[in-house]
Amino acid sequence: MKLIERLLQPRHEAYAHCDLFCGVYDPAQAKIEAMSCLKIAEKYQASDDEAFRSRCIGIKEERAELAKHHLMVLWADFFKPHHLEQFPGLHDLFWRALKAAGDAKKSMDPAASQALLDVIDEVAGGFWQTEESKATGVYPPA
Amino acid sequence: MKLIERLLQPRHEAYAHCDLFCGVYDPAQAKIEAMSCLKIAEKYQASDDEAFRSRCIGIKEERAELAKHHLMVLWADFFKPHHLEQFPGLHDLFWRALKAAGDAKKSMDPAASQALLDVIDEVAGGFWQTEESKATGVYPPA
Amino acid sequence: MKLIERLLQPRHEAYAHCDLFCGVYDPAQAKIEAMSCLKIAEKYQASDDEAFRSRCIGIKEERAELAKHHLMVLWADFFKPHHLEQFPGLHDLFWRALKAAGDAKKSMDPAASQALLDVIDEVAGGFWQTEESKATGVYPPA
Amino acid sequence: MKLIERLLQPRHEAYAHCDLFCGVYDPAQAKIEAMSCLKIAEKYQASDDEAFRSRCIGIKEERAELAKHHLMVLWADFFKPHHLEQFPGLHDLFWRALKAAGDAKKSMDPAASQALLDVIDEVAGGFWQTEESKATGVYPPA
Amino acid sequence: MKLIERLLQPRHEAYAHCDLFCGVYDPAQAKIEAMSCLKIAEKYQASDDEAFRSRCIGIKEERAELAKHHLMVLWADFFKPHHLEQFPGLHDLFWRALKAAGDAKKSMDPAASQALLDVIDEVAGGFWQTEESKATGVYPPA
Amino acid sequence: MKLIERLLQPRHEAYAHCDLFCGVYDPAQAKIEAMSCLKIAEKYQASDDEAFRSRCIGIKEERAELAKHHLMVLWADFFKPHHLEQFPGLHDLFWRALKAAGDAKKSMDPAASQALLDVIDEVAGGFWQTEESKATGVYPPA
Numbered sequence: 001m002k003l004i005e006r007l008l009q010p011r012h013e014a015y016a017h018c019d020l021f022c023g024v025y026d027p028a029q030a031k032i033e034a035m036s037c038l039k040i041a042e043k044y045q046a047s048d049d050e051a052f053r054s055r056c057i058g059i060k061e062e063r064a065e066l067a068k069h070h071l072m073v074l075w076a077d078f079f080k081p082h083h084l085e086q087f088p089g090l091h092d093l094f095w096r097a098l099k100a101a102g103d104a105k106k107s108m109d110p111a112a113s114q115a116l117l118d119v120i121d122e123v124a125g126g127f128w129q130t131e132e133s134k135a136t137g138v139y140p141p142a
Numbered sequence: 143m144k145l146i147e148r149l150l151q152p153r154h155e156a157y158a159h160c161d162l163f164c165g166v167y168d169p170a171q172a173k174i175e176a177m178s179c180l181k182i183a184e185k186y187q188a189s190d191d192e193a194f195r196s197r198c199i200g201i202k203e204e205r206a207e208l209a210k211h212h213l214m215v216l217w218a219d220f221f222k223p224h225h226l227e228q229f230p231g232l233h234d235l236f237w238r239a240l241k242a243a244g245d246a247k248k249s250m251d252p253a254a255s256q257a258l259l260d261v262i263d264e265v266a267g268g269f270w271q272t273e274e275s276k277a278t279g280v281y282p283p284a
Numbered sequence: 285m286k287l288i289e290r291l292l293q294p295r296h297e298a299y300a301h302c303d304l305f306c307g308v309y310d311p312a313q314a315k316i317e318a319m320s321c322l323k324i325a326e327k328y329q330a331s332d333d334e335a336f337r338s339r340c341i342g343i344k345e346e347r348a349e350l351a352k353h354h355l356m357v358l359w360a361d362f363f364k365p366h367h368l369e370q371f372p373g374l375h376d377l378f379w380r381a382l383k384a385a386g387d388a389k390k391s392m393d394p395a396a397s398q399a400l401l402d403v404i405d406e407v408a409g410g411f412w413q414t415e416e417s418k419a420t421g422v423y424p425p426a
Numbered sequence: 427m428k429l430i431e432r433l434l435q436p437r438h439e440a441y442a443h444c445d446l447f448c449g450v451y452d453p454a455q456a457k458i459e460a461m462s463c464l465k466i467a468e469k470y471q472a473s474d475d476e477a478f479r480s481r482c483i484g485i486k487e488e489r490a491e492l493a494k495h496h497l498m499v500l501w502a503d504f505f506k507p508h509h510l511e512q513f514p515g516l517h518d519l520f521w522r523a524l525k526a527a528g529d530a531k532k533s534m535d536p537a538a539s540q541a542l543l544d545v546i547d548e549v550a551g552g553f554w555q556t557e558e559s560k561a562t563g564v565y566p567p568a
Numbered sequence: 569m570k571l572i573e574r575l576l577q578p579r580h581e582a583y584a585h586c587d588l589f590c591g592v593y594d595p596a597q598a599k600i601e602a603m604s605c606l607k608i609a610e611k612y613q614a615s616d617d618e619a620f621r622s623r624c625i626g627i628k629e630e631r632a633e634l635a636k637h638h639l640m641v642l643w644a645d646f647f648k649p650h651h652l653e654q655f656p657g658l659h660d661l662f663w664r665a666l667k668a669a670g671d672a673k674k675s676m677d678p679a680a681s682q683a684l685l686d687v688i689d690e691v692a693g694g695f696w697q698t699e700e701s702k703a704t705g706v707y708p709p710a
Numbered sequence: 711m712k713l714i715e716r717l718l719q720p721r722h723e724a725y726a727h728c729d730l731f732c733g734v735y736d737p738a739q740a741k742i743e744a745m746s747c748l749k750i751a752e753k754y755q756a757s758d759d760e761a762f763r764s765r766c767i768g769i770k771e772e773r774a775e776l777a778k779h780h781l782m783v784l785w786a787d788f789f790k791p792h793h794l795e796q797f798p799g800l801h802d803l804f805w806r807a808l809k810a811a812g813d814a815k816k817s818m819d820p821a822a823s824q825a826l827l828d829v830i831d832e833v834a835g836g837f838w839q840t841e842e843s844k845a846t847g848v849y850p851p852a
Binding site for chain 3: 210211214217218219233234237240241243244
């Protein structure tokens with residue numbers, strides 16, 4: 001798994017040159033919500049209790065909405081025009097990510113949540129390649 | 143920095159024995175909000191623009207409230223009675239953490255936000271020592 | 285019922301010495317939400333209408349979350365270190381209260397909501413014994 | 427003060443005949459928020475700290491909005507057409523209450539928050555005269 | 569394109585005399601939410617998928633609540649005492665509108681949502697007759 | 711009344727082939743929030759009252775965030791892959807719109823809010839050219 005692998009790689013040396021306007025960015029926020037979606041979908045499939053299943057549907061709805069929100073923040077606030085040269089497919093990547101979050105919201109199939117996780121890993125992969133990510137995030141690239 | 147050191151340590155071998163009722167827990171959520179508080183307090187101190195400073199105050203208010211919320215979730219939902227033997231000071235730790243979040247909300251002094259970050263690192267340190275944390279979180283102990 | 289009995293007792297004479305930093309505290313906020321949980325759970329059990337039952341589950345989810353939030357505010361903001369001498373079991377009481385709110389959220393059994401109400405009454409009992417509670421709340425101890 | 431006087435009056439004998447569709451109603455919710463507005467306005471006037479004053483403005487904004495919300499719930503959900511005979515001025519009372527909440531939101535003058543408290547007491551006075559209020563609320567008429 | 573064309577057409581003679589305190593008002597906000605309620609209720613009736621139906625119930629709940637909120641804003645903030653002469657039935661109209669929003673929230677019958685739409689059209693009809701509406705809203709009367 | 715008249719006019723030939731999954735879309739939602747931002751920025755510039763100006767900053771923050779949210783919903787939920795052929799610049803348009811919403815949030819200059827309104831009109835122009843928009847929205851193209 002790439003994310004874990006990255007954590008084991010040698011860390012970049014510096015947090016210097018923080019030029020963020022305001023706020024802290026970290027794809028972990030979207031990923032945590034997507035992981036919740038996946039676990040909820042799995043528990044839904046494993047249960048036949050009416051109230052439990054109904055709660056799963058409602059809570060996953062919120063979690064997927066939060067994943068969407070965190071993804072939008074990354075796209076709209078963190079990434080800047082000069083990143084488009086580095087990532088020509090940036091817009092398409094985020095569109096797919098938001099569509100995947102919508103699918104994870106609609107579907108109780110764990111595969112939909114897994115697909116969201118996969119595309120968030122793609123987003124995170126790009127994020128940590130930026131120069132600016134060194135100055136942000138809880139867990140900078142190891 | 144302890145959190146980073148931990149990321150570089152050898153990883154636990156297994157994710158087995160997931161017994162969580164529902165949801166995913168990760169102290170990164172509280173930490174990201176606390177890092178926002180710190181950066182906002184620093185930018186507030188460095189600016190003399192009325193509107194910018196007013197926005198700093200309002201946004202830090204929200205971020206500190208989110209940190210409080212994420213801490214409460216960890217204390218009330220993740221930690222279970224059997225953890226009290228492992229962490230006799232658990233309740234006091236979380237009370238200090240919530241008080242620190244309240245202070246970070248009230249004060250524009252970056253030191254208040256830094257104190258919140260420090261106590262969240264204490265919380266995270268305990269969290270990753272639990273058996274259950276292996277089955278959750280985006281960035282399990284490296 | 286203790287809460288009602290207290291309302292009939294002779295009132296304390298004074299509202300003096302308000303030393304609150306900001307805000308007003310009252311365990312009634314948590315209690316009103318817990319009473320909603322109880323009524324919703326009872327109505328859920330008495331109904332066999334799919335849509336009504338699904339709404340009960342979703343609305344109770346919100347109400348129990350609000351109860352949790354109000355309890356956290358009391359614990360983190362109202363109670364101060366010097367209260368620990370007066371109430372050595374304060375932390376444990378609030379932990380039980382938050383766990384009870386979690387149970388009331390998960391279960392459609394009215395007994396879970398009743399248990400939440402009972403522990404909130406314990407909280408309220410302590411709250412109204414504090415010196416500071418005289419300066420706050422809509423319905424100070426009668 | 428009428429509300430307190432009422433608490434000292436002999437209590438109605440019964441909680442019977444609960445015919446509420448769902449939920450629990452209590453004017454205490456609006457009143458607690460209005461009391462917060464009043465205290466915040468007073469503290470604002472007594473302070474000359476920029477950040478504290480800015481926080482006062484923002485927090486009062488939220489509290490007054492919550493008071494508005496709770497008032498709307500009482501008007502739209504609790505009161506039923508048959509109450510119009512009992513309270514011919516019901517609509518005008520709530521319109522004045524919502525306008526007062528708007529004024530308490532806009533103004534840092536404690537008098538605006540006090541005016542909101544006064545009209546909420548009028549609302550509460552009517553509420554507790556209804557037959558239905560006996561089956562709801564945390565603190566039924568004493 | 570018609571929408572743009574209309575925006576470019578000569579405007580009604582005046583946006584003058586704008587006496588709004590702050591904000592922009594438009595009954596379209598309530599109407600859009602009510603239209604969502606209607607479509608959701610229709611889709612609910614046409615589906616027999618458990619998860620889809622449960623999502624419909626939860627999402628309609630939110631949409632109807634938003635319609636209620638937007639209606640309250642119009643009544644409490646936009647309409648002023650002098651409008652009561654122009655619309656003697658103003659209060660009753662809004663009470664019916666809020667009750668209809670409550671019914672649209674409770675019922676999965678599309679007729680309940682349609683009834684909400686109808687009363688919002690009544691509200692919009694009155695709104696656009698006011699002098700003040702010329703200075704607000706996205707789509708002033710064509 | 712024109713609004714009602716327009717609603718009663720013969721409709722475009724078809725609402726047929728509605729393939730929306732759930733919900734109703736209308737760029738009016740984003741536009742109303744952007745208009746609020748503009749008016750608030752203007753009032754801010756015209757006032758020298760500390761509390762009023764602070765409220766302007768806080769309320770515009772919320773309104774711009776809502777504009778962002780509504781724009782994201784249009785991009786992520788309404789627009790489908792087949793629209794990319796019709797609007798090759800779709801992604802760039804929405805990125806500019808979200809960036810403009812961010813600028814309108816940060817700046818008290820009315821020009822920033824006007825720029826947001828302009829790009830939302832671009833979005834609306836595209837929206838109403840789609841086949842699917844005929845089946846949605848409160849005010850379909852007249």
